[in-house]
Amino acid sequence: xxxxxxxxxxxxxxxxxxxxxxxxxxxxxxxxxxxxxxxxxxxxxxxxxxxxxxxxxxxxxxxxxxxxxxxxxxxxxxxxxxxxxxxxxxxxxxxxxxxxxxxxxxxxxxxxxxxxxxxxxxxxxxxxxxxxxxxxxxxxxxxxxxxxxxxxxxxxxxxxxxxxxxxxxxxxxxxxxxxxxxxxxxxxxxxxxxxxxxxxxxxxxxxxx
Amino acid sequence: xxxxxxxxxxxxxxxxxxxxxxxxxxxxxxxxxxxxxxxxxxxxxxxxxxxxxxxxxxxxxxxxxxxxxxxxxxxxxxxxxxxxxxxxxxxxxxxxxxxxxxxxxxxxxxxxxxxxxxxxxxxxxxxxxxxxxxxxxxxxxxxxxxxxxxxxxxxxxxxxxxxxxxxxxxxxxxxxxxxxxxxxxxxxxxxxxxxxxxxxxxxxxxxxxxxxxxxxxxxxxxxxxxxxxxxxxxxxxxxxxxxxxxxxxxxxxxxxxxxxxxxxxxxxxxxxxxxxxxxxxxxxxxxxxxxxxxxxxxxxxxxxxxxxxxxxxxxxxxxxxxxxxxxxxxxxxxxxxxxxxxxxxxxxxxxxxxxxxxxxxxxxxxxxxxxxxxxxxxxxxxxxxxxxxxxxxxxxxxxxxxxxxxxxxxxxxxxxxxxxxxxxxxxxxxxxxxxxxxxxxxxxxxxxxxxxxxxxxxxxxxxxxxxxxxxxxxx
Numbered sequence: 110x111x112x113x114x115x116x117x118x119x120x121x122x123x124x125x126x127x128x129x130x131x132x133x134x135x136x137x138x139x140x141x142x143x144x145x146x147x148x149x150x151x152x153x154x155x156x157x158x159x160x161x162x163x164x165x166x167x168x169x170x171x172x173x174x175x176x177x178x179x180x181x182x183x184x185x186x187x188x189x190x191x192x193x194x195x196x197x198x199x200x201x202x203x204x205x206x207x208x209x210x211x212x213x214x215x216x217x218x219x220x221x222x223x224x225x226x227x228x229x230x231x232x233x234x235x236x237x238x239x240x241x242x243x244x245x246x247x248x249x250x251x252x253x254x255x256x257x258x259x260x261x262x263x264x265x266x267x268x269x270x271x272x273x274x275x276x277x278x279x280x281x282x283x284x285x286x287x288x289x290x291x292x293x294x295x296x297x298x299x300x301x302x303x304x305x306x307x308x309x310x311x312x313x314x315x316x317x318x
Numbered sequence: 319x320x321x322x323x324x325x326x327x328x329x330x331x332x333x334x335x336x337x338x339x340x341x342x343x344x345x346x347x348x349x350x351x352x353x354x355x356x357x358x359x360x361x362x363x364x365x366x367x368x369x370x371x372x373x374x375x376x377x378x379x380x381x382x383x384x385x386x387x388x389x390x391x392x393x394x395x396x397x398x399x400x401x402x403x404x405x406x407x408x409x410x411x412x413x414x415x416x417x418x419x420x421x422x423x424x425x426x427x428x429x430x431x432x433x434x435x436x437x438x439x440x441x442x443x444x445x446x447x448x449x450x451x452x453x454x455x456x457x458x459x460x461x462x463x464x465x466x467x468x469x470x471x472x473x474x475x476x477x478x479x480x481x482x483x484x485x486x487x488x489x490x491x492x493x494x495x496x497x498x499x500x501x502x503x504x505x506x507x508x509x510x511x512x513x514x515x516x517x518x519x520x521x522x523x524x525x526x527x528x529x530x531x532x533x534x535x536x537x538x539x540x541x542x543x544x545x546x547x548x549x550x551x552x553x554x555x556x557x558x559x560x561x562x563x564x565x566x567x568x569x570x571x572x573x574x575x576x577x578x579x580x581x582x583x584x585x586x587x588x589x590x591x592x593x594x595x596x597x598x599x600x601x602x603x604x605x606x607x608x609x610x611x612x613x614x615x616x617x618x619x620x621x622x623x624x625x626x627x628x629x630x631x632x633x634x635x636x637x638x639x640x641x642x643x644x645x646x647x648x649x650x651x652x653x654x655x656x657x658x659x660x661x662x663x664x665x666x667x668x669x670x671x672x673x674x675x676x677x678x679x680x681x682x683x684x685x686x687x688x689x690x691x692x693x694x695x696x697x698x699x700x701x702x703x704x705x706x707x708x709x710x711x712x713x714x715x716x717x718x719x720x721x722x723x724x725x726x727x728x729x730x731x732x733x734x735x736x737x738x739x740x741x742x743x744x745x746x747x748x749x750x751x752x753x754x755x756x757x758x759x760x761x762x763x764x765x766x767x768x769x770x771x772x773x774x775x776x777x778x779x780x781x782x783x784x785x786x787x788x789x790x791x792x793x
Contacts, residue, residue, distance in 0.1 A: 114408040117564070117615045121389045124623035132387055133569065136379045140372040140576070158589065215520045215554065235590035248604035249553035249595075253546065254520070271590075275575040278596070282536045282571055283402065285553070285597040285604060290590040293546035297461040297477055298484055298504040299348075300355040306460065306508055307515065308546025308593060 144233075144269025151233045155267050156316065158236025162291025163304050164312040174261060175202040177315050178225065181259060190225045190259065191218065193251060195244020200225070200261060210251050218250060223257030223309075229281075231267045232274045237290045238262060238314070239274055241281050249285055258289075258309040263317045321617040322412050323441050323670050324471075329655025331678035336653040345481050349473075349650040352480035353641040359587025360638060360692070367583070376576045378696040381632035384567055385622060391534040391567045392613060398537025402599025404609040412442035415614050419444060419526065419559055420451045422610055426557055428453075428524050432515075434541065434551040435459035436528025437635060438561045438614060440472060440657040441670075444526075455526070456518050458547035460511050467494040473651030473659065476585050476637035481650050515547070525551035525606065529562040530634070531577060532611070535570045538598040539611065542581060544591050552595055558606040563614050565631040577634060580694035584636035617670035624709075627702045630665050632695040639689035639699060645682055654679060661689035661699045665706060673706070677715050680706035719763060734782065744776045 146154060156166050169177035179202035182190070189206030191213070201207050207225070210218075218224075227245040228238045238260055240246045252258055268274050278286055293308030304310065329335065339345060364370055384391055396406040409415035423431065431448065433439065433455050445466070448455045457466040461479035465472050468490045472478030479487070488502045495514050500506060527548065531540040539560055541548045552558055568574065582591040600609050622628055640646045640660030651659030656667040656676060664679040680703050689699040710716060711724075730740040751757045757773040759765065767773065779787075 111408060113410050113414060116410055117408050117613070117619065118389050118392070120615065120619040121392075121564075121622060124619050125386065125388070132390065133383055136376055136383060136573075137372070138376055138576075140369040140376060140579075142575075161589075162592070219516075219520060232590070237590050242601075242604055249549065250605075253549050253553060271579050272572075272575040275572060275578070279536075279571040282533075282538050282596065282598050283601075285595070285601055287549065287596075288590070288594040290588070290592050293544065293592050295460045295508055295545045296355075296586065297459075297464070297479060298487060298507055300352050300477075300480075301504040303504050303508045306512055306545035306547065307458075307519065307550055 140272075141270055142272040144273065146233070146269055148264075151267055151269050152264050152316070154269075155231060155233040155236060158233065159291070159314060162236050163294075164236070164291050164314055166314045166316055168316050168318065170318055174200045174315065174317055178202050178259065178261075179205065181313060181315070185257075187222045187257070190223045190257075191221045191251060191255065192225050193245060193247030196225065196227065197245070210247055215250060215254060218254040221255050223259060223311075224251055224255045225259045225261070226252055227261050228266065229286075230274055230277050231262050232271060232288075233267050233269045235271060235290055237274070237288050239278065240287045240289065241278070241284050242287070243284065249287060252287070252289075253308055256305075256309055257311045257313070258292075259313045259315065260289075261315045261317060320411050320413055321620075321671060322443065323617070323667050323676075324443055324657040326656040326667050327671060327675040329676070332653055332655070332682040333678060335655060336649040336682070339649050339653050344483070345650055346648065348481050348483050350647055352474070352477060353647055356477075356587055356637075356641045360584060360641070361587075363583045363587055363589055366589075367579070373576055373580055374694055374696050377580055377634075377694060378629075378632065380568060380573050380576060381695055382629070384569055385565070385628060385631055388564060388567065388622065391569055392564060394534040395532055395537055395567055396613075398533075398535065399539075399599055399611055400537070402537050404537065404599040404611055407610060407612045409612050409614045409616070411616050412614075413447075415442045415561060415612050415616070416444050416447035418612050419561070420447065420453065422557070422559055423448075423451075423453055423524060426524060426608075428557075430454045430456070430518075430522050431524045431526050432456050432458055432518055432522045432551050432555065433462075433526045434528070434543065434548040435462050435478075436526070436561055437472075437475065437657055438528045438563050439526065441616065442561070442614070444561070456515065456522070458515055458519070458551060459543075460508060460545060460547075463511055463515070464490060467491065471652060472657060474637060474640055475635050475658065475660070475662070481652070515550075519547075519550040519554055523555050524557045524559065525555035527552050527558065527560045529560050529566050530581065531568050531574060532562050532566050533569075533571050533574070534567050536598055538571065538596050540574065541595045542578075542591055543593050543595075544586070546593060549593055549595055552597065553605040555606055557608040557610075559610045559612065561612045561614060563616075564618050565633075581634055581636055584638040584692065584694040617672065620672050621666075621669045624669070626705045627665065627669060629697050630662075630669055630702060632697050633662050633666065634695060635662075636694055638692040638694065642688040642692050644684060644686060644688070654682065661703075662697070665699060665702045668706060668710075673709050673713055673715075677710045677713075680710060723763070738780065738782065741776055741780050745778070748775050
């Protein structure tokens with residue numbers, strides 16, 4: 110018998126008295142759920158919001174993903190990245206070392222030059238990327254410990270509003286979910302925004318049409 | 319039951335604490351600067367939202383529904399969380415919650431924990447309890463780290479170290495992190511924190527978190543943050559313990575679509591904070607394989623009992639009411655003597671303690687109503703402040719002199735004749751004090767009023783006298 114539980118529930122019931130109100134007594138949801146933007150406006154807004162949060166965006170055609178990744182890595186002088194187990198091989202350009210996350214230790218992840226993943230969805234209005242940590246996004250540690258995150262987002266994955274994204278997410282709540290809006294940041298010291306605290310200090314997005 | 323809210327029961331009353339703090343000009347400067355910045359950012363991103371009022375309305379109704387059926391939703395959460403591999407514990411008060419945490423840490427044979435900002439653990443005094451139990455706790459939120467290393471107290475719900483400037487922080491870090499050199503730019507200080515904590519994130523086996531939301535329908539828990547320290551604490555350790563106040567429940571996952579729009583814009587003036595983490599029980603191959611939730615009452619059920627102030631529990635800890643409060647902006651958070659400062663603290667802290675302590679807090683307000691206007695869940699703080707002032711008086715906890723004065727006033731106001739007599743007496747009595755048509759100094763207790771403002775004298779003729787005279791003339 111859990112006395113603490115019984116006592117807490119008893120106290121709550123006593124405080125409420127016997128209520129007659131039905132569960133979910135109609136919550137008015139008159140806020141915006143559906144989007145109002147056209148497809149291209151939505152993509153533009155997403156890019157603008159990513160820039161607002163200091164993320165870097167490159168655009169690429171569906172067949173140029175590997176080339177875009179190669180160019181990005183070359184520009185940063187990176188020799189390779191970690192990748193989750195289920196990433197599409199056609200994304201990976203030759204000439205770089207991509208190491209699959211087969212139970213890497215945290216220290217091994219920490220020593221890497223960064224990580225390349227896909228995503229589950231994106232939100233235009235808030236510049237947010239949604240990770241559901243499936244095979245193409247990897248476990249949570251993989252997109253957290255490295256200092257550099259390169260993320261491939263398809264334009265079709267972008268929704269306009271937060272409610273639209275939550276509706277999708279509610280379909281996979283059994284997995285852990287992380288939403289990322291720009292690189293990690295803090296304003297704790299004199300309200301000066303400092304980019305990059307513990308999460309990846311650089312977030313770069315390859316936006317695929 | 320031994321409910322305590324940090325050390326609030328031992329704290330000095332608000333006026334005495336505030337008097338000392340307002341004399342500290344550096345502190346006032348820091349608080350004013352920080353709150354100004356957040357207010358500006360908040361106003362900008364709230365203005366972008368054409369449906370802000372509809373979101374507030376929905377949030378209030380969701381919270382109202384949650385509280386009215388809290389027993390039901392807590393049980394639903396327990397069932398869903400357990401099904402997903404979590405273990406749910408129930409804690410009646412702060413000490414019980416702390417004991418559960420300590421027992422769990424011992425059962426895993428550990429003596430260190432990493433913590434992501436949780437006000438609820440400040441409320442239970444968890445760090446102190448862990449220290450006594452020989453467990454080292456590392457706060458990982460930058461501001462919390464500043465507070466912990468500075469052996470200080472949080473002064474704001476969202477930015478707990480806003481009372482410190484960068485020079486003070488540099489001094490604390492140099493000493494406590496054993497550094498030889500350190501710059502004083504926010505970037506330097508942030509980098510020092512990153513280095514200091516990195517090794518701990520990768521090594522420590524137990525993480526402790528609070529929760530911004532716990533979803534009854536799915537058993538999911540949600541933590542909202544900016545730095546990535548939260549993600550570190552909830553996804554790297556082998557064991558995760560989340561301390562959750564029972565009012566943090568929301569019925570459905572869909573309900574998050576409301577709060578995740580209101581919270582970041584209200585708290586930090588961002589459209590979305592950098593990171594939100596959601597997890598449900600445990601996931602094989604990803605993150606902690608043992609997950610414990612502690613559902614904490616610590617006076618909350620008591621608050622439910624008072625229908626007029628129940629909505630205090632709707633609070634989602636955004637801190638917007640602090641940033642706009644003319645009182646908070648002068649005193650900072652420490653004057654409130656509680657981990658919860660500002661307007662919300664002024665109503666929450668005394669209620670959690672069954673109105674037995676912190677009774678000066680409902681008076682720490684000018685009732686200007688700015689807090690109500692910015693509250694994302696529409697808590698009518700000014701009305702609750704007045705209601706609680708009433709409760710303080712009913713409890714007989716108002717000062718004796720005030721009660722005597724009120725009784726005397728009641729006696730004279732009860733009957734027209736008595737009032738007329740009193741007015742006549744006052745007219746004679748005030749002659750000693752009227753100078754140039756005003757009273758600018760009164761003796762004794764009444765002097766408290768005239769110390770800061772002038773008083774008009776009682777007029778030569780009262781309304782009743784004028785009315786009676788006019789009536790006679792007509793006849």
